[in-house]
Amino acid sequence: MTKIELTVDGASVSDDVEPRMLLVQYLREKLGKTGTVIGCDTSNCGACTVHLDGTSVKSCNVLAVQTNGRTVTTIEGLADAAEGELHPVQESFRECHGLQCGFCTPGMIMQAVDLLAENPHPSEEEVRLGMEGNLCRCTGYHNIVKSVLHAAEQTSAGATS
Amino acid sequence: MTATQDRPAAEIGKDRRRKEDQRLITGRTRWTDNITLPGMLHLAMVRSPFAHATITSVDTEAAKASKNVVTVLSGKDFGEELGVCINAWPITPDQKTPGHSPMPADRVAFAGEIVAVVVARSAAAARDAAELVDVEYDELPAVVGIKKALEDEVLAHPDLGTNKSALWVFDSQDAGTGGEVEAAIEEARNGGIVIEREYRQQRLIPAFMEPRSVVVDPTGEQLTMWSATQIPHILRFALAATTGVPESKIRVIAPDVGGGFGGKLQATPEEWIAWAVARRLMKPVKYTETRSESLMAAHHGRDQVQTLTLAADKDGKVTALRVHLDADLGAYVAIVGGGVPVLGAFMFNAIYKFPAYRFECQTVLTNTTFTDAYRGAGRPEATYAIERLMDELAAEVGVDPLEIRERNWITHEEFPFTTVAGLEYDTGNYEAATAKAKESFGYDELRREQAERRERGDRVQLGIGVSTFTEMCGLAPSRVLGSLDYGAGGWENASVRMTPLGKVEVVTGASAHGQGHETAFSQIVADRLGVPFEDVEVLHGDTQVAPKGLDTYGSRSLVVGGEALVKAVDKVIDKAKVLAAHLLEANADDLEYSGGRFTVRGTDQGMGIQELSTATFAGHDYPDGMELSLDADATYDPVNFNYPHGTHLCAMEVDTETGAVKMRKYTCCDDIGTIINPLIVAGQVHGGLVQGIAQALWEEAVHDESGTLVSGSFVDYLLPTAADTISFDVVHTDEPSICTTNSLGTKGVGEAGTIASTPAVVNAVVDAVRHLGVNDIQMPCTPERVWRAIHAHDGDAPTPQAAMPHFEEGALNQDEGAGQ
Numbered sequence: 001m002t003k004i005e006l007t008v009d010g011a012s013v014s015d016d017v018e019p020r021m022l023l024v025q026y027l028r029e030k031l032g033k034t035g036t037v038i039g040c041d042t043s044n045c046g047a048c049t050v051h052l053d054g055t056s057v058k059s060c061n062v063l064a065v066q067t068n069g070r071t072v073t074t075i076e077g078l079a080d081a082a083e084g085e086l087h088p089v090q091e092s093f094r095e096c097h098g099l100q101c102g103f104c105t106p107g108m109i110m111q112a113v114d115l116l117a118e119n120p121h122p123s124e125e126e127v128r129l130g131m132e133g134n135l136c137r138c139t140g141y142h143n144i145v146k147s148v149l150h151a152a153e154q155t156s157a158g159a160t161s
Numbered sequence: 162m163t164a165t166q167d168r169p170a171a172e173i174g175k176d177r178r179r180k181e182d183q184r185l186i187t188g189r190t191r192w193t194d195n196i197t198l199p200g201m202l203h204l205a206m207v208r209s210p211f212a213h214a215t216i217t218s219v220d221t222e223a224a225k226a227s228k229n230v231v232t233v234l235s236g237k238d239f240g241e242e243l244g245v246c247i248n249a250w251p252i253t254p255d256q257k258t259p260g261h262s263p264m265p266a267d268r269v270a271f272a273g274e275i276v277a278v279v280v281a282r283s284a285a286a287a288r289d290a291a292e293l294v295d296v297e298y299d300e301l302p303a304v305v306g307i308k309k310a311l312e313d314e315v316l317a318h319p320d321l322g323t324n325k326s327a328l329w330v331f332d333s334q335d336a337g338t339g340g341e342v343e344a345a346i347e348e349a350r351n352g353g354i355v356i357e358r359e360y361r362q363q364r365l366i367p368a369f370m371e372p373r374s375v376v377v378d379p380t381g382e383q384l385t386m387w388s389a390t391q392i393p394h395i396l397r398f399a400l401a402a403t404t405g406v407p408e409s410k411i412r413v414i415a416p417d418v419g420g421g422f423g424g425k426l427q428a429t430p431e432e433w434i435a436w437a438v439a440r441r442l443m444k445p446v447k448y449t450e451t452r453s454e455s456l457m458a459a460h461h462g463r464d465q466v467q468t469l470t471l472a473a474d475k476d477g478k479v480t481a482l483r484v485h486l487d488a489d490l491g492a493y494v495a496i497v498g499g500g501v502p503v504l505g506a507f508m509f510n511a512i513y514k515f516p517a518y519r520f521e522c523q524t525v526l527t528n529t530t531f532t533d534a535y536r537g538a539g540r541p542e543a544t545y546a547i548e549r550l551m552d553e554l555a556a557e558v559g560v561d562p563l564e565i566r567e568r569n570w571i572t573h574e575e576f577p578f579t580t581v582a583g584l585e586y587d588t589g590n591y592e593a594a595t596a597k598a599k600e601s602f603g604y605d606e607l608r609r610e611q612a613e614r615r616e617r618g619d620r621v622q623l624g625i626g627v628s629t630f631t632e633m634c635g636l637a638p639s640r641v642l643g644s645l646d647y648g649a650g651g652w653e654n655a656s657v658r659m660t661p662l663g664k665v666e667v668v669t670g671a672s673a674h675g676q677g678h679e680t681a682f683s684q685i686v687a688d689r690l691g692v693p694f695e696d697v698e699v700l701h702g703d704t705q706v707a708p709k710g711l712d713t714y715g716s717r718s719l720v721v722g723g724e725a726l727v728k729a730v731d732k733v734i735d736k737a738k739v740l741a742a743h744l745l746e747a748n749a750d751d752l753e754y755s756g757g758r759f760t761v762r763g764t765d766q767g768m769g770i771q772e773l774s775t776a777t778f779a780g781h782d783y784p785d786g787m788e789l790s791l792d793a794d795a796t797y798d799p800v801n802f803n804y805p806h807g808t809h810l811c812a813m814e815v816d817t818e819t820g821a822v823k824m825r826k827y828t829c830c831d832d833i834g835t836i837i838n839p840l841i842v843a844g845q846v847h848g849g850l851v852q853g854i855a856q857a858l859w860e861e862a863v864h865d866e867s868g869t870l871v872s873g874s875f876v877d878y879l880l881p882t883a884a885d886t887i888s889f890d891v892v893h894t895d896e897p898s899i900c901t902t903n904s905l906g907t908k909g910v911g912e913a914g915t916i917a918s919t920p921a922v923v924n925a926v927v928d929a930v931r932h933l934g935v936n937d938i939q940m941p942c943t944p945e946r947v948w949r950a951i952h953a954h955d956g957d958a959p960t961p962q963a964a965m966p967h968f969e970e971g972a973l974n975q976d977e978g979a980g981q
Contacts, residue, residue, distance in 0.1 A: 039372065041452050042452065044875035076189075081189070086187070090186040094183070095178060097178070099182060100675035100844055100848060101419045102190065103371040103419030124888065127883070131882075133882075135880050140889070
């Protein structure tokens with residue numbers, strides 16, 4: 001067991017974990033952050049995407065011990081849901097019907113937030129390439145792509161107004 | 162409490178944003194794997210690496226001794242309480258159905274079958290210990306592939322004596338719905354056109370994003386199962402029927418379910434094992450599969466060889482269609498099993514007026530994962546076959562593929578139309594859908610571009626694919642299912658509960674797993690009952706809350722479940738009318754109901770439904786003889802299937818040098834009758850399209866000769882990504898063909914995209930290279946297959962040296978030091 005201390009969704013947490021424990025297992029099993037889900041075991045699907053120090057990572061591809069001293073943000077900490085707030089990307093997914101069953105959605109949203117942070121005005125092509133590491137089986141990606149483009153528009157409209 | 166009457170415009174047809182999204186986009190979800198109960202134990206399955214083998218011993222000692230392991234159980238540790246996995250649709254009385262134990266003690270019949278279960282304090286401990294279970298096998302010869310199975314040399318189940326499970330036949334002459342097929346084919350051989358083809362429907366994997374998971378809690382008075390399933394009601398029935406627990410002691414809950422596509426329409430070994438272990442240990446247990454387990458052991462779909470003969474006169478008017486299917490059931494006849502290809506039997510004639518039709522389906526058993534429903538279930542296979550054949554016929558006659566369809570399709574004046582397969586199509590307008598799709602697609606311009614590229618001999622050729630499909634959906638009239646020997650009905654149940662403060666709880670037996678029922682059903686109730694959309698709460702997916710139902714599959718939830726809802730709402734209004742007449746001191750005949758309010762004709766007096774609900778709760782003043790409740794429930798059994806249709810057009814670019822294909826444009830015009838929520842409909846279409854396109858271009862479950870699934874992870878099983886797909890052009894006809902067999906006029910849409918798109922894409926790929934002598938490319942149309950098809954007639958000339966400079970000694974472009 002190794003002791004780790006980190007910040008998750010704004011709260012400092014500390015646990016003893018097995019060195020082999022994946023970040024996604026830590027989030028789900030130790031912290032009850034079940035908004036982040038596991039969809040595959042080969043880091044193909046991206047359902048477990050979270051932000052590590054502000055950058056998107058597949059949390060099945062990171063060991064919990066690697067996050068010691070760092071900051072993790074999950075879908076549950078993206079906006080203050082208790083205050084009824086939504087991140088603009090969350091809002092866009094709802095507005096554009098960018099989800100159906102919703103299982104891939106946390107990962108999609110976390111990846112989209114990262115993509116837009118890097119490239120606030122992406123083309124459709126850039127969105128499609130930027131979201132390539134996240135699989136969805138329901139939407140055919142059409143409305144996911146639309147959601148990301150819509151979020152970009154909203155953000156830039158907000159910035160200029 | 163009077164604010165309810167100023168309602169906005171009609172809800173039906175409005176693009177309401179979904180009610181269910183708020184939770185899903187914030188991670189506030191209840192997937193089965195999220196559920197943790199006090200004292201809960203975790204299961205890991207030990208699975209056979211062999212496709213066919215006798216189990217000679219299972220040594221569990223090391224696993225049992227492992228830290229945090231509670232116990233390890235194998236097949237021989239259980240008796241009848243383990244139950245069996247059921248086949249609910251024996252397609253013929255003499256169907257050969259191998260016994261299907263959730264965990265066989267003696268012999269495994271496919272790689273991935275469960276032979277033991279480890280129970281431990283954590284999922285990790287269970288999985289670690291599963292590695293320590295030492296199973297000795299005597300490997301038996303395995304039969305893999307339909308053609309091998311038909312030879313009956315190696316048997317999937319030696320005790321059955323054959324791999325052939327059942328032969329199901331429909332013949333239009335015998336049924337009195339058409340003429341004799343053989344005579345028509347013979348006639349066409351002399352002066353007409355006969356097209357004979359063999360098409361392969363490769364095996365696919367539903368690959369829902371949420372891996373299957375099951376939690377069983379035996380600690381209450383009712384035993385509770387949470388499962389990532391499409392069919393909580395059918396599960397309760399099957400658990401009771403096979404494990405000896407009374408139905409009244411079983412509660413099944415489908416919480417948030419992450420996609421299904423038919424793949425979660427199953428009574429699975431994993432659920433039955435979790436059930437048995439929880440009952441044995443009297444502790445809550447959880448099992449969640451890994452993705453590899455899901456791909457290997459959750460049921461697969463499709464997998465048919467289609468032998469097809471289409472006869473036509475020289476003008477391309479079809480005179481007969483003969484279909485012989487060989488369908489791979491895998492190792493067992495699963496819950497719907499052979500019924501899946503039989504569902505296709507009624508759809509090979511599609512939108513056309515064929516005078517004669519014969520369909521045969523031979524199901525076979527092999528030592529592979531069992532197959533069952535996957536989005537479309539039988540109908541995509543049928544649509545693929547006929548839509549590919551119609552393109553071949555067009556090529557033979559030398560006319561545009563849309564022209565050949567028009568010569569054969571049912572015209573809009575001819576509805577209702579009884580088809581050669583014996584179904585009555587109530588409404589449709591193939592001309593209108595085709596015209597709209599052509600216009601939106603820019604058909605004529607793309608045809609021009611195609612001609613120019615051919616003329617120029619471009620390296621990248623353009624192909625245009627057509628698919629004019631219909632489907633039977635809304636499973637299904639119970640009596641029809643009975644006549645087909647299906648083990649259940651096709652009705653649906655709904656109830657409407659009026660709460661004291663005037664809110665509306667709607668309970669449905671449909672079980673959504675991404676379809677947006679909560680939103681669409683709220684819209685229906687809001688309109689029908691005249692209450693605000695926000696005041697309607699849709700409850701589902703728990704047999705304690707929604708005790709009656711037949712769940713969600715076969716594009717049935719809206720057309721069957723929605724109709725049950727309408728009938729329940731109407732009963733509520735009828736009941737409320739009696740109370741309203743009493744309280745308004747009016748004659749019931751003088752009351753009008755509109756916008757959620759009863760008014761007395763010719764006066765300004767009135768009362769809202771929500772006020773009446775409060776009055777019912779109080780019960781201070783009501784007429785004699787009235788039951789003090791407005792709540793009502795209704796069961797609806799459809800009288801017919803419904804028949805959405807559409808014209809799908811696809812443009813594909815094919816690089817003739819590399820075989821790479823690229824989608825340029827995809828337009829679909831679906832006529833699905835009344836649309837409740839256009840946003841949800843578009844989503845269903847988009848997702849359906851990509852699943853169908855994926856069959857055409859990417860996906861295939863591959864077993865090697867020994868029966869090992871080679872495509873057992875997402876690295877090997879190619880699900881499309883955002884980068885592989887395009888945005889779609891989805892349109893609808895201006896005047897939809899309203900369904901006449903339900904009061905909302907709706908038709909199913911859940912499977913439409915998947916059914917229509919596969920042949921549209923393959924037709925486009927073949928069309929791009931037809932002038933190079935290609936008339937078929939097997940799915941998935943990988944660059945290699947496309948390249949080989951283009952070069953099939955090149956002969957066996959060796960690759961010229963000049964074409965492979967990389968391999969020459971001292972070639973300039975070799976890496977320095979390569980191979981050292």
